[in-house]
Amino acid sequence: MKQKITLKHIARELEVSISTVSKALKNSEEISRDTKEKVQAFAKLYNYKPNNIAISLKNKRTKNIGVIIPDIVHHFFTTVFRGIEKYADSHGYNVIVCVSDESFDKEVINMEMLANGSIDGFIMALSAETQLKNDFNHLKEVTEQGIPLVLFDRITDEIECDKVVIDDKEAAYQAVTKLINNGRKRIALITTESYLNVSEKRAEGYFEALKDNGLAIDESLVLRLPYQYEDEQKSGKFFESKEIDAVLCVNEIFAIRCMRHAIKKGLKIPEDISFIGFTDGILSKFANPRLTSVAQHGERMGEIAAQMLIEKVESEEENETYRTEILKSTLIERESTIN
Amino acid sequence: MKQKITLKHIARELEVSISTVSKALKNSEEISRDTKEKVQAFAKLYNYKPNNIAISLKNKRTKNIGVIIPDIVHHFFTTVFRGIEKYADSHGYNVIVCVSDESFDKEVINMEMLANGSIDGFIMALSAETQLKNDFNHLKEVTEQGIPLVLFDRITDEIECDKVVIDDKEAAYQAVTKLINNGRKRIALITTESYLNVSEKRAEGYFEALKDNGLAIDESLVLRLPYQYEDEQKSGKFFESKEIDAVLCVNEIFAIRCMRHAIKKGLKIPEDISFIGFTDGILSKFANPRLTSVAQHGERMGEIAAQMLIEKVESEEENETYRTEILKSTLIERESTIN
DNA sequence: TGGTGTTACGAAAACGGTTTCGTGTTAATA
DNA sequence: TATTAACACGAAACCGTTTTCGTAACACCA
Numbered sequence A, B: 001m002k003q004k005i006t007l008k009h010i011a012r013e014l015e016v017s018i019s020t021v022s023k024a025l026k027n028s029e030e031i032s033r034d035t036k037e038k039v040q041a042f043a044k045l046y047n048y049k050p051n052n053i054a055i056s057l058k059n060k061r062t063k064n065i066g067v068i069i070p071d072i073v074h075h076f077f078t079t080v081f082r083g084i085e086k087y088a089d090s091h092g093y094n095v096i097v098c099v100s101d102e103s104f105d106k107e108v109i110n111m112e113m114l115a116n117g118s119i120d121g122f123i124m125a126l127s128a129e130t131q132l133k134n135d136f137n138h139l140k141e142v143t144e145q146g147i148p149l150v151l152f153d154r155i156t157d158e159i160e161c162d163k164v165v166i167d168d169k170e171a172a173y174q175a176v177t178k179l180i181n182n183g184r185k186r187i188a189l190i191t192t193e194s195y196l197n198v199s200e201k202r203a204e205g206y207f208e209a210l211k212d213n214g215l216a217i218d219e220s221l222v223l224r225l226p227y228q229y230e231d232e233q234k235s236g237k238f239f240e241s242k243e244i245d246a247v248l249c250v251n252e253i254f255a256i257r258c259m260r261h262a263i264k265k266g267l268k269i270p271e272d273i274s275f276i277g278f279t280d281g282i283l284s285k286f287a288n289p290r291l292t293s294v295a296q297h298g299e300r301m302g303e304i305a306a307q308m309l310i311e312k313v314e315s316e317e318e319n320e321t322y323r324t325e326i327l328k329s330t331l332i333e334r335e336s337t338i339n
Numbered sequence C: 001t002g003g004t005g006t007t008a009c010g011a012a013a014a015c016g017g018t019t020t021c022g023t024g025t026t027a028a029t030a
Numbered sequence D: 001t002a003t004t005a006a007c008a009c010g011a012a013a014c015c016g017t018t019t020t021c022g023t024a025a026c027a028c029c030a
Helices: A006-016 A016-024 A033-045 A051-058 A075-090 A104-115 A127-132 A135-142 A168-181 A195-214 A231-239 A252-264 A283-284 A299-315 B006-014 B020-023 B033-045 B052-059 B076-090 B104-115 B128-133 B137-144 B168-181 B197-212 B233-241 B252-264 B280-285 B300-312
Strands: A063-068 A094-099 A121-124 A151-154 A162-166 A187-192 A222-225 A246-249 A274-278 A293-294 A324-327 A330-332 B066-067 B093-097 B121-124 B147-152 B162-166 B187-192 B221-227 B248-249 B274-278 B291-294 B324-327 B330-332
Touching: A006 A016, A016 A033, A016 A121, A016 B066, A051 B052, A063 A075, A063 A299, A063 B330, A075 A094, A075 A299, A075 B093, A104 A121, A104 A135, A121 A299, A127 B274, A135 B330, A151 A299, A162 A168, A162 A299, A168 A187, A168 A195, A168 A222, A168 A246, A168 A274, A168 A330, A168 B121, A187 A195, A187 A252, A222 A231, A231 A252, A252 A283, A283 B248, A283 B252, A283 B280, A299 A324, A299 B104, A299 B168, B006 B020, B006 B033, B020 B033, B052 B330, B066 B076, B066 B104, B066 B300, B076 B093, B076 B300, B093 B104, B104 B121, B104 B128, B121 B300, B137 B147, B147 B300, B162 B168, B162 B300, B168 B187, B168 B197, B168 B248, B168 B274, B168 B291, B168 B330, B187 B197, B221 B233, B233 B252, B248 B252, B252 B274, B252 B280, B291 B300, B300 B324
Parallel strands: A063 A094, A063 A121, A121 A151, A151 A162, A162 A324, A187 A222, A187 A246, A246 A274, A274 A293, B066 B093, B066 B121, B121 B147, B147 B162, B162 B324, B187 B221, B187 B248, B248 B274, B274 B291
Antiparallel strands: A094 B093, A293 A330, B291 B330
16 A cells, blocks of 8 residues: 655655755746756655645635535526536635435534535525525534635525525516416416425516416415425426416426426317426426526536635735625526417 | 634733643643643634634645546435535545546646645546546546545556446346347447547446357447437437347436437337346436436535545555445336336 | 855644643642 | 552643744855
8 A cells, every 4th residue: 555645754755854845846936947856856756745634724724615405406506506517626725515305404514514614605505494494504614714605506694605696586486477468368386385485486577477467376286396396296286276376486397397287188289278387497308398497507606705705815915895696597498488 | 804813822822832722722741731821712712613725735635535526416426425525524534525537638728737735635527538548547647646545437457546336247147148138139228429448348347248149230220329319310310220129328318318218209119129227326217117227326426536535635655555346236226127 | 254045855844633641729637 | 658559630742734933054245
């Protein structure tokens, strides 16, 4: 087993001091040509690479970013993660991921773990439970310690920090407006049961668009489903019993499932009933019919989050100004709506 | 900004030595009841948490696992990752993810980066480019340094280390056999162009099943597509020109796309033509018709990989025995085949 | 010859912990 | 009373770096 070589080894071997080796490797002016060449040659020969941990301890900078997300088998989060990783990697940072599993406790534990020196800053999307409990002390503690934090998608107003979101309300508004312009009158909203910031925003946009276009708000056209629903009974009944000519779903899975119900009922998509989903993921693209969907530009979101974080991490002064970046979403029109 | 408190602070405040504080916090026998209580109370009050980096440096153990995968926006890898994260988390380990983006160079750079002290071991799936180049020096270097390595899914025989795979060949064999038992005679294989270990194995199983069942091997029924293909021309033509009654696809995207071609051609699934895909992901489940697919049990795979790695990391002796775990895959039958 | 300035290097502190070993104080024992 | 053991703690080394500061050796100049 080849042992990793350290400054100490080089120093001993070349009969110079550790400081000399360290300086020689950094091409310091202090060291003579001869010595530098000797040291550098030796280091290259034995493939010396400084120990990251030691450097982290010394510099009090780890070059690690902590990412905490509710789930990883989830297209949108994965997309954001890719953006984060991409930006981080190209700027010399590594990414440590923790999955909160929508659990408040796991979120807290993971944060505390990472906050003890493992990372230089956090990027996170709140777990459903955290949003429900409305308890953000763990975030507060971290920011009070001066650890930069960037929130994305699932955010809260209670914490002052940088944030990146998409214009959920606006996106829903536009989507519903489009449906109305296509002549749709009875537009359903399929949303989540549990309290999620984003779902609420989308619902707001839905209601506002109806109102602004002079359509009555009919609460019976709003269906709330469990976030991870497997049981199709509830949505099945909904489709059987209602007369609907368009549907806005807050995610693509809801949309795909509901399209099935519609097809089973004998409805033609998009002629009899139109569908628009959120999260323009793999399902929207490959569904049959292909689903018109609100693209959230997750990768861009991740890049922006990473950029915001790294800027804060690397800025010397404690900049107490935070910004919230609002990304424009895009409606990707496909076969489930009339063009 | 609340500064993080260290042993030194506590020692100064309580007018004892750093060693005493350290021992008191670990409930050492050496320290008197009084002192221990005093120190522990103080530590709790100021919410003292040891610095991970310092501990890592001292122990030469980071409690971090490095995971290098070709892509993260990819259902199977994500699933494996979830298994890894889950097991790691429950055993006190954090996970650092790097994405190789199917690039050899990125894989090498990321590995070297992490190998300098950041992690205790690696779990990885090789990039396509690495498999093509057949260059595994970076893996060799790492293992020679005594850093444990577990390979999953995209593996190589050139490196001695723990491995986890599914029985790709067997799975393909079973799938094709099933199609044959359903009376299918002209079974196509849609696979990848680039060299991927797994695709080759699946092709082997396909051929062997045909042979064992007395069906002629017709190379014109094998279609090779670029890994990330967007252009549907090639597969479109293939379906137009061939008489086929069943298709085995090495991933679900290929399957979904090809089902579209078949439907467009006026074929009925599964009556006229059956489809089986690999990677039982979200697409298989929600496709229309739902796709019969080989479940690779990614999460289980990740758990096993993590378990193997952590065992190696924590075992004192340099155990030079490696094992290859072969997971059984499962054929999930849905609407795209006849039951 | 004494003073000054370079040059080239080493000692040591620091980052924040853990751990070994030495030692002063007290109490028990011969 | 002298010896010994137990107790409770501190000093210091160590992990692998970086960086500040001190200084030996030499050259140069007046």
